[in-house]
Amino acid sequence: MAKPTDLTPFRVTPGKKIRLKDYDTGWMQAEGLKELGKEQSKQKASAMLEQSLAELSNMQQLLYADDRYSLLIVFQAMDAAGKDGTIKHVMSGVNPQGCQVFSFKKPSAEELDHNFLWRFMKSLPERGRIGIFNRSYYEDVLVVKVHPELIQALPDQPIGPSFWQDRYQDINAFERHLQRNGTIVLKFFLNVSKKTQKKRFMERLERPEKNWKFSAADLAERAHWDDYMAAYEQAINATSTEYAPWHIIPADHKWVTRALVAEVIVSALRGLDLSFPKVNAEQLQLLATARAQLLDES
Ligand code: ATP
Numbered sequence: 001m002a003k004p005t006d007l008t009p010f011r012v013t014p015g016k017k018i019r020l021k022d023y024d025t026g027w028m029q030a031e032g033l034k035e036l037g038k039e040q041s042k043q044k045a046s047a048m049l050e051q052s053l054a055e056l057s058n059m060q061q062l063l064y065a066d067d068r069y070s071l072l073i074v075f076q077a078m079d080a081a082g083k084d085g086t087i088k089h090v091m092s093g094v095n096p097q098g099c100q101v102f103s104f105k106k107p108s109a110e111e112l113d114h115n116f117l118w119r120f121m122k123s124l125p126e127r128g129r130i131g132i133f134n135r136s137y138y139e140d141v142l143v144v145k146v147h148p149e150l151i152q153a154l155p156d157q158p159i160g161p162s163f164w165q166d167r168y169q170d171i172n173a174f175e176r177h178l179q180r181n182g183t184i185v186l187k188f189f190l191n192v193s194k195k196t197q198k199k200r201f202m203e204r205l206e207r208p209e210k211n212w213k214f215s216a217a218d219l220a221e222r223a224h225w226d227d228y229m230a231a232y233e234q235a236i237n238a239t240s241t242e243y244a245p246w247h248i249i250p251a252d253h254k255w256v257t258r259a260l261v262a263e264v265i266v267s268a269l270r271g272l273d274l275s276f277p278k279v280n281a282e283q284l285q286l287l288a289t290a291r292a293q294l295l296d297e298s
């Protein structure tokens with residue numbers, strides 16, 4: 001059986017200031033993998049993933065039956081970091097009825113006419129469910145910070161550091177509110193290197209079956225790589241909290257990303273006091289009566 005890896009190197013400790021350049025985008029920070037070569041490491045990661053997926057499927061049933069908590073999983077990343085593939089693989093074993101995925105793109109005119117959290121509020125997972133945000137309200141302190149001209153019409157105020165501090169505070173308050181109401185919030189930054197992004201873009205350009213994935217806009221955003229890294233770093237530092245921690249997940253190798261994300265999710269669910277609802281004496285009596293009725297049918 002593949003032993004779970006130590007997840008602490010990937011979890012951003014609240015209050016600690018991290019620098020993204022200290023995070024390896026390969027597998028050198030993964031305990032149990034780092035000492036292995038590529039092929040062995042890949043095999044081990046896939047065994048870990050398989051094990052986590054089996055556990056996740058059971059835990060999801062329990063989450064649903066328990067009906068007190070919901071789980072919100074937020075994915076943020078640069079283009080081609082593997083958000084879609086990670087969501088597809090990690091959720092492959094769960095009952096589709098207990099899982100909702102929302103992808104957030106450029107806001108519509110109606111969405112821009114509301115506060116920046118409005119559209120996310122409407123898509124939160126119901127009790128007992130797992131909700132996945134493929135991009136999220138963090139775009140409002142990431143792409144919008146890199147391109148401040150995207151900020152919706154607001155009463156005049158300078159768009160300086162305090163504007164962004166206010167947004168981080170709003171996000172923290174929102175996530176705190178979710179936690180107080182039974183939603184577990186897990187946030188993942190899939191940390192791909194600039195070099196690997198280039199390799200994946202090249203594949204999209206050179207392989208006909210991948211051409212559809214290429215978008216010229218992705219290349220334009222790549223030109224702002226350093227600004228994005230700075231925005232991610234600041235957002236992660238300001239919003240990794242006990243109630244909604246960030247995880248920085250290496251994303252240069254898809255097998256590492258998937259295994260680690262699955263492990264973090266399973267380990268968060270394991271930490272909850274989930275249980276199947278207990279049947280009381282009155283309900284037991286009803287069950288016995290129903291059973292007798294069915295047995296009596298001719
Ligand atoms: P994929 O490329 O794999 O389909 P994606 O998540 O990159 O997935 P796209 O349609 O390519 O989806 O991109 C969505 C775009 O919407 C991203 O560039 C993102 O930055 C942008 N976006 C998301 N939220 C906002 C926002 N609040 N304001 C402006 N742009 C936003």
Ligand code: MG
Binds near residue numbers: 079
């Ligand atoms: Mg894209």
